[in-house]
Each structure stands twice: as C-alpha cells, then as structure tokens.
Amino acid sequence: MIELLENHKLVLSPRAYATQGKEITVPGDKSISHRALMLGSIAEGETIIRGLLLGEDPRSTAHCFSAMGAEISPLNSDFVRIKGIGLGNLQEPNNILDAGNSGTTLRLMLGILASHTGRFFAITGDDSLRARPMLRVVDPLRRMGATIWGRENGAKAPLAVMGQKLHPIHYISPIASAQVKSAILLAGLLTSGETIVTEPEQSRDHSERMLKAFGADVRVDRDSHTVILKGGNRLQGQEVIVPGDISSAAFWLVAGSIVPNSEILIKNVGVNPTRTGVLEVLRAMGANLTLENEREITGEPIADLRVKTAPLKGCEIGGSLIPRLIDELPVLAVAAACAEGRTVIRDAEELRVKESDRIAATVQGLRAMGAEVIEHPDGMEIFGGRPLVGTTIDSYNDHRIAMSFAIAGLVAQKHPTAIERADCVTISYPSFIPTLQFLYGDSPSS
Ligand code: S3P
Numbered sequence: 001m002i003e004l005l006e007n008h009k010l011v012l013s014p015r016a017y018a019t020q021g022k023e024i025t026v027p028g029d030k031s032i033s034h035r036a037l038m039l040g041s042i043a044e045g046e047t048i049i050r051g052l053l054l055g056e057d058p059r060s061t062a063h064c065f066s067a068m069g070a071e072i073s074p075l076n077s078d079f080v081r082i083k084g085i086g087l088g089n090l091q092e093p094n095n096i097l098d099a100g101n102s103g104t105t106l107r108l109m110l111g112i113l114a115s116h117t118g119r120f121f122a123i124t125g126d127d128s129l130r131a132r133p134m135l136r137v138v139d140p141l142r143r144m145g146a147t148i149w150g151r152e153n154g155a156k157a158p159l160a161v162m163g164q165k166l167h168p169i170h171y172i173s174p175i176a177s178a179q180v181k182s183a184i185l186l187a188g189l190l191t192s193g194e195t196i197v198t199e200p201e202q203s204r205d206h207s208e209r210m211l212k213a214f215g216a217d218v219r220v221d222r223d224s225h226t227v228i229l230k231g232g233n234r235l236q237g238q239e240v241i242v243p244g245d246i247s248s249a250a251f252w253l254v255a256g257s258i259v260p261n262s263e264i265l266i267k268n269v270g271v272n273p274t275r276t277g278v279l280e281v282l283r284a285m286g287a288n289l290t291l292e293n294e295r296e297i298t299g300e301p302i303a304d305l306r307v308k309t310a311p312l313k314g315c316e317i318g319g320s321l322i323p324r325l326i327d328e329l330p331v332l333a334v335a336a337a338c339a340e341g342r343t344v345i346r347d348a349e350e351l352r353v354k355e356s357d358r359i360a361a362t363v364q365g366l367r368a369m370g371a372e373v374i375e376h377p378d379g380m381e382i383f384g385g386r387p388l389v390g391t392t393i394d395s396y397n398d399h400r401i402a403m404s405f406a407i408a409g410l411v412a413q414k415h416p417t418a419i420e421r422a423d424c425v426t427i428s429y430p431s432f433i434p435t436l437q438f439l440y441g442d443s444p445s446s
Pocket of ligand 1: 029031032034104176177178179180182204326327350
C-alpha cells in the first residue's frame with residue numbers, strides 16, 4: 001500500500017511491488033519552465049508556453065514577474081499566454097518579491113533586475129532559500145556595476161537591488177552552475193558589448209538555447225565552455241513547448257531498474273546532452289534503458305525512455321559528469337545502495353547547498369535504511385547489496401530527497417517506509433504520488 005497521510009507522511013508498506021506495461025509522462029522541465037516564463041515576460045509581444053511545469057517553483061517565478069507588470073494568463077500545463085513587457089521595462093513592484101523555495105527564480109531574476117536602471121527591488125524566499133549562497137551571482141553582478149544589498153554583505157537573501165546601467169564583463173566562473181551563467185547572461189542583455197561567461201565544466205544550456213530562439217545574439221564555444229552574449233538585441237515572444245523533465249523521469253528510471261518485475265515507458269522526456277548524465281550512469285551500472293522516438297521540439301531534443309528491471313553494479317561518478325546529473329544524485333545513490341559493489345560519488349560539494357544539504361540527507365536516509373555509506377565532504381561511498389529496511393525518513397522538506405526515498409521504499413523490507421513532510425514534492429513534481437500509486441499501487445486508478 002502507498003498512501004499520503006494527513007500529517008504529510010508518505011507511507012509505503014513492505015511488499016513485492018511490481019509494474020508492467022504502463023506508460024507515463026512526467027511534468028514539464030523545471031529549468032525550461034522558469035526560463036520560458038522569464039523570457040516571455042521581458043520579451044516584446046506574445047509568448048505561448050505549452051507543457052509548463054505547474055510546480056511551486058515556476059509558480060514563484062510567475063508571481064514575481066506578474067508583480068512587475070508582465071501579463072501572464074492563469075497557469076495551465078496545456079497553454080499559458082504571456083504578454084511581454086519588453087526589455088528593460090519591468091516595473092518597480094509595490095511589495096517584496098517572493099522566490100519561495102526556488103534558487104533558479106531568485107538567482108536568474110537578480111541578473112534581470114540589476115540592469116533595470118533607477119528601479120528598486122527587494123527579494124526574499126523561504127527558510128531554505130534564505131540559507132543558500134547568493135554571492136556566486138551577487139559578486140559577478142557587482143563587477144558589472146550592480147548595486148545589491150543583502151544579509152552578510154549580499155551573501156544571503158533577503159536581497160535588495162537598485163537597478164543600474166551595467167557594463168559587460170568576461171566572468172571566469174569558479175563553479176559550473178547554470179544559475180550563475182544565466183544570471184550574468186541575462187544581466188548582459190541590456191549592456192552594450194559582449195558579456196562572456198566561461199565555466200570550468202559545461203552546465204545545462206537551456207538559457208543559451210532559449211535566448212537564441214527569442215532573438216538574443218548568443219554564441220557558444222563548446223570546447224572552452226564559454227558563452228558570449230552581445231547586448232542590445234530586442235527579444236521577441238515565441239512559442240515554447242516544454243519537454244518532460246529528465247530530473248523527474250530519473251525517479252522512474254531508478255524504480256524501473258531496482259524494483260523486480262518492472263517495465264515503464266516514460267514519454268516525451270527532454271534529453272538535452274547537458275542533462276543526460278543520469279542515463280550514462282545508469283547504463284554504466286547495467287540498467288536496461290532504451291531511447292525511442294528521438295526527435296527535437298523548439299530547440300530541445302526529446303525521446304521516450306523505456307526501462308526494465310536489471311541487476312545493477314556500482315560505478316564511479318565525478319568530474320564533468322556532475323553538473324550533468326547534479327539533481328539526480330540522491331536517487332542515483334538509492335540505485336547504488338541496491339547495486340552490487342561500491343559506488344563512489346565525488347566532486348559533488350554543490351549538493352550541500354541545494355534545497356537541503358543533499359549529501360547529509362542522502363547519507364542519513366540510506367544509513368537509516370541499513371545501507372553502508374561513508375560520507376565525504378564532496379560526496380559519498382556506497383557499498384551496495386545489503387537489503388534496505390523500511391523506517392522513518394526525514395525529507396528535510398526537500399522535494400528530491402522525499403522522492404528519492406519513496407523509490408527506496410519500493411524495495412525496502414520488514415517495516416513500512418514513512419517519508420516525513422512528503423508534501424514538498426509539489427515544488428517540482430505535484431503528481432509524483434499519484435504516479436507512484438498508478439505504477440506501483442494496488443489498483444490502476446489509485
Ligand atoms: C538549475 C541549475 C542547477 C540545478 C537546479 C536548476 C537551473 O543549479 O541544480 O535545480 O535551472 O539553472 P546550479 O546552477 O546551482 O548548479
């Protein structure tokens with residue numbers, strides 16, 4: 001039995017779960033949804049978004065941009081219409097902007113607001129977001145001439161911005177972060193000259209792709225992980241079709257691999273190469289994964305993903321792979337606990353500053369379920385193969401931790417698995433629990 005209790009605990013009883021012959025879709029990609037809402041708001045004319053993620057994070061983005069004058073129709077996954085306000089025309093909001101739990105909302109928006117000359121903006125977020133590091137975007141924006149104040153000299157939200165005329169810079173980023181890269185590129189839109197960002201490794205490139213589609217002058221040098229944006233072009237509203245989120249599909253790729261007698265077809269998933277590290281790692285672990293019906297829509301590659309149960313073996317995950325699967329590491333750690341042999345995750349210190357400290361939360365949860373795990377500052381070592389045992393898991397109110405341990409609960413033995421504060425899945429995947437019940441619950445409609 002799989003049920004969400006009134007106290008927000010998600011409980012999975014220990015039993016032999018299985019799923020055969022079912023097809024699902026996953027909600028729209030979170031990163032692309034944010035960018036479509038933002039670019040649609042600052043472009044001229046109409047933007048139509050199909051397949052928008054209706055999670056709490058994109059809702060935060062939509063609220064913020066509506067508060068600054070963009071006309072955004074009620075959010076609906078079939079169709080959202082935005083009447084853009086035009087570059088540089090966001091209005092000063094009459095209240096504090098609330099980014100909620102969403103790092104992407106806050107960091108990308110900061111880049112846009114910093115260049116709105118003469119206007120004042122205050123931005124905050126929830127407990128988790130107010131604890132996350134902001135200097136990674138505040139520092140380079142200040143180098144462009146931005147005026148930003150905040151707690152700990154701008155390291156933490158709440159932040160306040162007094163818009164300025166900015167100048168372009170070449171920023172050599174110490175971290176591979178699409179949020180940092182995107183914030184700087186968005187700030188560069190209103191400068192005259194070339195804003196250049198070089199990253200140590202390639203991070204997701206949805207901003208570059210969408211900015212180009214909206215008419216920005218963007219060039220990419222893949223070899224040096226460098227993006228060059230020439231400011232001054234106007235953005236023109238577009239139709240954006242948002243593919244399914246591979247970070248949400250990852251839960252079913254792992255479930256379909258580790259739960260005996262599983263086969264799942266996940267349709268219309270975004271398979272942008274900057275996001276497909278999870279497919280490479282699962283394949284290296286021995287997963288039975290196939291990509292079908294590969295195609296491209298509005299500049300993003302998509303495919304249907306089929307997964308069948310397979311015996312997994314441990315592997316090493318580090319280096320340039322990390323930014324290509326950063327959000328999937330908690331569920332990959334669950335896969336590793338069910339695999340034969342040792343898995344090493346390294347170079348992933350960024351996980352400690354996500355919605356929770358995901359290294360600590362993952363290690364703690366896996367250990368509570370009986371797995372042998374060593375914690376490292378930048379990752380963990382997992383000695384797979386011990387059967388997992390059901391217990392109570394603290395999600396730390398982090399959507400990806402809650403969903404990862406729900407998948408672990410499908411193979412846990414002896415006792416029920418109870419995920420606390422599981423309602424946080426609505427951040428990125430509001431239909432996660434109904435889909436879990438559809439695939440592995442008692443009745444097809446439950
Ligand atoms: C995101 C970038 C990643 C990722 C986050 C979404 C984005 O963060 O973890 O969930 O949409 O740009 P970083 O840029 O901090 O690596």
